[in-house]
Amino acid sequence: MTSTLSDTDQPAISPAFQQVSTARKAKNGLATVLMWLSFLIAVVPLVWVLYTVIANGIKRIPFTNWWSQDFGSVLSDEVGGGVLHAVVGTLEQGLVCAIIAVPLGLMVAIYLVEYGPGTRLAKITTFMVDILSGVPSIVAALFIYALWITTFGLPRSGFAVSLALVLLMIPVVVRSSEEMLRIVPDDLREASYALGVPKWKTIVKVVLPTALSGIISGIMMALARVMGETAPLLVLVGYSAYTNWDLFDHEQASLPLLMNNERATNTMEPGSVGFDRIWGAALTLVLIIALINLVATVVSRLVAPKKK
Amino acid sequence: MTRNRTKVRPGDRIFKNLSTGAGVVVVALIGLIGLFLLVQAIPALRADNVNFLTSRTWDTSDPNNLRFGILDLLLVTVSTSLVALVIAMPVSLGIALFLTQYAPRQLARPFAYVIDLLAAVPSIIFGLWGILVLAPELAPIAQWLNETLGFIPIFGQGNVFPNFSGTIFTAGVVLAVMLLPIITSLSREVFERTPTPHVEGALALGATRWEVIRTTVLPFGKAGYIGASMLGLGRALGETIALAVILFIPRGKLFDFSIFDGGATFASQIAANYSEFNNPTSAGAYIAAGLVLFVLTFAVNFAARAIIGDKKGD
Amino acid sequence: MKIMRPMGAVGIVASAALVLAACGSDPASTSSGAPTSGAAAAATGTANVACGGKTPLSGEGSTAQKTAVDIFAQQYAKACSGQVVNYNATGSGAGVKQFNAKQVDFGGSDSPLSGNDATAAAARCEGNPAWDLPLVIGPIAIGYKLDGVSSLTLNGEVSAKIFNGSITTWNDPAIAALNPGVTLPSKPIQVLSRSDESGTTDNFQHYLAAASKGAWTQGTGKAFKGGVGNGASGSNGVASAIRAADGAIGYMESSYVKDGITAAKLDSGSGAVELTAQNVGKALDAAVFKTPGSNDLAMDLDKIYAANTPGAYPLLLATYELVCSKGYDADTAKAVKAFLTVSATTAQQPIADKGFVPLPQSLQDKVLTAINAIS
Numbered sequence A: 001m002t003s004t005l006s007d008t009d010q011p012a013i014s015p016a017f018q019q020v021s022t023a024r025k026a027k028n029g030l031a032t033v034l035m036w037l038s039f040l041i042a043v044v045p046l047v048w049v050l051y052t053v054i055a056n057g058i059k060r061i062p063f064t065n066w067w068s069q070d071f072g073s074v075l076s077d078e079v080g081g082g083v084l085h086a087v088v089g090t091l092e093q094g095l096v097c098a099i100i101a102v103p104l105g106l107m108v109a110i111y112l113v114e115y116g117p118g119t120r121l122a123k124i125t126t127f128m129v130d131i132l133s134g135v136p137s138i139v140a141a142l143f144i145y146a147l148w149i150t151t152f153g154l155p156r157s158g159f160a161v162s163l164a165l166v167l168l169m170i171p172v173v174v175r176s177s178e179e180m181l182r183i184v185p186d187d188l189r190e191a192s193y194a195l196g197v198p199k200w201k202t203i204v205k206v207v208l209p210t211a212l213s214g215i216i217s218g219i220m221m222a223l224a225r226v227m228g229e230t231a232p233l234l235v236l237v238g239y240s241a242y243t244n245w246d247l248f249d250h251e252q253a254s255l256p257l258l259m260n261n262e263r264a265t266n267t268m269e270p271g272s273v274g275f276d277r278i279w280g281a282a283l284t285l286v287l288i289i290a291l292i293n294l295v296a297t298v299v300s301r302l303v304a305p306k307k308k
Numbered sequence B: 001m002t003r004n005r006t007k008v009r010p011g012d013r014i015f016k017n018l019s020t021g022a023g024v025v026v027v028a029l030i031g032l033i034g035l036f037l038l039v040q041a042i043p044a045l046r047a048d049n050v051n052f053l054t055s056r057t058w059d060t061s062d063p064n065n066l067r068f069g070i071l072d073l074l075l076v077t078v079s080t081s082l083v084a085l086v087i088a089m090p091v092s093l094g095i096a097l098f099l100t101q102y103a104p105r106q107l108a109r110p111f112a113y114v115i116d117l118l119a120a121v122p123s124i125i126f127g128l129w130g131i132l133v134l135a136p137e138l139a140p141i142a143q144w145l146n147e148t149l150g151f152i153p154i155f156g157q158g159n160v161f162p163n164f165s166g167t168i169f170t171a172g173v174v175l176a177v178m179l180l181p182i183i184t185s186l187s188r189e190v191f192e193r194t195p196t197p198h199v200e201g202a203l204a205l206g207a208t209r210w211e212v213i214r215t216t217v218l219p220f221g222k223a224g225y226i227g228a229s230m231l232g233l234g235r236a237l238g239e240t241i242a243l244a245v246i247l248f249i250p251r252g253k254l255f256d257f258s259i260f261d262g263g264a265t266f267a268s269q270i271a272a273n274y275s276e277f278n279n280p281t282s283a284g285a286y287i288a289a290g291l292v293l294f295v296l297t298f299a300v301n302f303a304a305r306a307i308i309g310d311k312k313g314d
Numbered sequence C: 001m002k003i004m005r006p007m008g009a010v011g012i013v014a015s016a017a018l019v020l021a022a023c024g025s026d027p028a029s030t031s032s033g034a035p036t037s038g039a040a041a042a043a044t045g046t047a048n049v050a051c052g053g054k055t056p057l058s059g060e061g062s063t064a065q066k067t068a069v070d071i072f073a074q075q076y077a078k079a080c081s082g083q084v085v086n087y088n089a090t091g092s093g094a095g096v097k098q099f100n101a102k103q104v105d106f107g108g109s110d111s112p113l114s115g116n117d118a119t120a121a122a123a124r125c126e127g128n129p130a131w132d133l134p135l136v137i138g139p140i141a142i143g144y145k146l147d148g149v150s151s152l153t154l155n156g157e158v159s160a161k162i163f164n165g166s167i168t169t170w171n172d173p174a175i176a177a178l179n180p181g182v183t184l185p186s187k188p189i190q191v192l193s194r195s196d197e198s199g200t201t202d203n204f205q206h207y208l209a210a211a212s213k214g215a216w217t218q219g220t221g222k223a224f225k226g227g228v229g230n231g232a233s234g235s236n237g238v239a240s241a242i243r244a245a246d247g248a249i250g251y252m253e254s255s256y257v258k259d260g261i262t263a264a265k266l267d268s269g270s271g272a273v274e275l276t277a278q279n280v281g282k283a284l285d286a287a288v289f290k291t292p293g294s295n296d297l298a299m300d301l302d303k304i305y306a307a308n309t310p311g312a313y314p315l316l317l318a319t320y321e322l323v324c325s326k327g328y329d330a331d332t333a334k335a336v337k338a339f340l341t342v343s344a345t346t347a348q349q350p351i352a353d354k355g356f357v358p359l360p361q362s363l364q365d366k367v368l369t370a371i372n373a374i375s
Helices: A022-057 A064-068 A084-115 A120-133 A137-151 A158-182 A186-194 A199-227 A231-236 A255-265 A273-303 B010-047 B071-102 B105-118 B123-149 B168-192 B196-204 B209-238 B241-246 B266-276 B280-308 C004-024 C066-079 C092-100 C115-124 C156-163 C173-178 C199-211 C234-244 C277-286 C301-306 C330-344 C348-353 C361-372
Strands: C057-061 C085-088 C106-109 C130-145 C190-194 C230-232 C248-253 C265-267 C316-324
Touching: A022 A273, A022 B071, A022 B105, A022 B123, A022 B168, A022 B209, A064 A084, A084 A120, A084 A158, A084 A199, A084 A255, A084 A273, A084 B010, A120 A158, A120 B010, A120 B209, A120 B280, A137 A158, A137 A231, A137 B010, A137 B266, A137 B280, A158 A199, A158 A231, A158 B010, A158 B168, A158 B209, A186 A199, A199 A273, A199 B010, A199 B105, A199 B168, A231 A255, A231 B266, A255 A273, A255 B123, A255 C066, A255 C234, A273 B105, A273 B123, B010 B280, B071 B105, B071 B168, B071 B209, B071 B266, B071 B280, B105 B168, B123 B168, B123 B241, B123 C234, B168 B209, B168 B241, B196 B209, B209 B266, B209 B280, B241 B266, B266 B280, C057 C092, C057 C316, C057 C330, C066 C085, C066 C130, C066 C330, C066 C348, C092 C106, C092 C115, C092 C316, C115 C130, C115 C316, C130 C199, C130 C234, C130 C277, C130 C330, C130 C361, C156 C173, C156 C190, C156 C199, C190 C199, C190 C234, C199 C248, C199 C301, C199 C316, C230 C234, C234 C248, C277 C301, C277 C316, C301 C316, C316 C330, C330 C361
Parallel strands: C057 C085, C057 C106, C190 C230, C190 C248
Antiparallel strands: C106 C316, C130 C248, C130 C316
């Protein structure tokens, strides 16, 4: 040890002023290089995918008829019409899914972090959520089909799709909210209890707001994923080229279903009608989610507790 | 000694019951799904003429002579997910650390937003982009790997053609791109919340930036990062339509432990043939495959949890 | 706004008059410039379409007929304003399943109902049989990409051998024998098939079984049984896979043959025949029904596949609309009848423009009889 206690007449050499050894410098440099490298590696496919979607899809987006008409009066290979029917379907199905999945998922996360730790139910719940996260979307859809349509005898509809999407959304909401809630420092909770605040109020007024931005980010991630799912749409609802505002009855279009429809029936060469439609629909979905994301970020920033 | 009787406030009780109830609902839900899968699968499993777990054929066209085995499906599913994780996990870790520790603020925020946008791209588009745009570009790399490292089985000759198009390699890369936003976003959130006292303490001891990360950020964020990766793995195992579009199905040839093979995963197999579920017994065969996926996810998550230990705080 | 109402009424009467006039008048006969022996394209007399009934009408099934059904729906909406038809193209199997489950009003299938499906359909129709009405006939192409070979002739036997792996290189003597004067490279043949279950596959395999003189023993069905090559997802997937590989060959609906894919000619014994709607029409002359005399117009296509009609292209698929003979409620029956009547008549010309083969007169008569008998 470089202790200089024995030489009290010498100035103290504090480690803070020692030169960093070359080995440590090298490791640090290497780490920096690797970080920048992973950034660059990630940038490539990221930009590539988004560029492809934007470049291929931009052709019809800026026109109002894209957003205000549906394909009802237009044939598969005719130019014209718009995706209103699909946008309506996607938004309705996604919204209803979120209304069910977010409170449920959040409450499960709260249970796992605040009330559950150590209990048997919590351990079982954690495992179950893990399993649910691995259920393929087609299996979730088949389950809802067996339950909602075969057993309950109800017709196929957008609502059945929402139910299947709930199954897909819950694990992501639970897992991400759980992580966010866990890393809220216990000091905050304890300070709140010390002030006599009931536990539930602590959770609602102290813990949740602290973790809010992370939770919202997790919810957005989950929502983005479910709004782009195709498999439940194939099984649980039919495609309609007309706008259908009724979530509970009849065929309803949605953006992924529209894309799948185009893929199955139209050729995909650049410049063809099918090409413009499918990439246009993809870009539409990305734009919608980006918008929702933006709104959510702004809201969370307003609601979150101010950092000093 | 007076017994300490704490009054349980009604608000507390209600809230606690609500959240416990939510946990019960979710457990019941998964139990129901498992039950549904079992009920549908058992008749088919009974009628199976070959060993379900070890056979590599899949022929459900004749309801009276069902011959289906999941080994090939299992191998392909695991391979694609493995390739995806091997690529996505380190890259996501790097990006998350980069965004929280290295990047200037003006770069970090918009870039994080753009990564999150990637999650908004629907899976069918990833499938199309993968097979139409990415595969031709990956082909030279794949070919180089095959030529120089071909003596290692996983880089050996594939069983589909065009040789480097609809392969597990392509599918794995596309999956990795799909997983990046999930793992990165969650990890980033966790790393950002590393307690400042820890970081400042490390800096005060003269640590370099990398050492700060190694001693404070990583240990703190390890559980969150693994949790995020498990979420990503779940997505990879269950991804349906993207893989159905990308992967070519080799006829008459089996999975050969090469990443340049094609094949079907559990999910893509079910999706490709779902529309033919007219016969409950044949349908049961596919459901049985779904059941295996269920069990597989469980096993992997169990292992992951065992590795990172009990996650209850410190 | 009170002024608008009489104007509105006048407008409605005027447009109704126009619509009825359009319905009543026949466009010039469709067989302009394509005189086919006996298979004259149908004249379109739809003086009486009883519009009304359930809307939206829902159908599901075969992707091969999606383009045609879209045109049917469009013509139907023109003939009966306000009537909507939603058709979901998820495959013949899904169509049969959803029809039997009463989730849709009619199904679209590339193969007629048989066995358990027919029994379930009868149950769905309250104990009455379900009928298969052929409304869309489409050619199946054997598409290939081979540098330097712009014209290729195959026959049933050689095709069967290619698709089951007995012939593996392009310059095989069997292929060369059918293509005198063409230099075939010694490349390996890369076979593409559908990885998802498909009616196109089913019809193609039926053709191979019927026309190959015993060379195809792999069986038929919606899943490809050849055991060789690659499966790709959907006709789009097959087409783009063929485009990407020199020396690739596969089967698909004729509308996917473009941009680098060429359709092979078929020789049934009387010379090479090119894939045109006209030549397919010739092949339809040999159409025979599985239950002659009944309104269930399921066709026995094997006779067509095995036939050797000069100038006929035999590789076709007939897609059927599955309907209940009886058992619909009044609203649904009315709408189904109106929709199918328009489809079988006015709409046959527009679908011919898209590469489908319009119903020949004799077939159309039978179809209309069956439609009228729906109640």
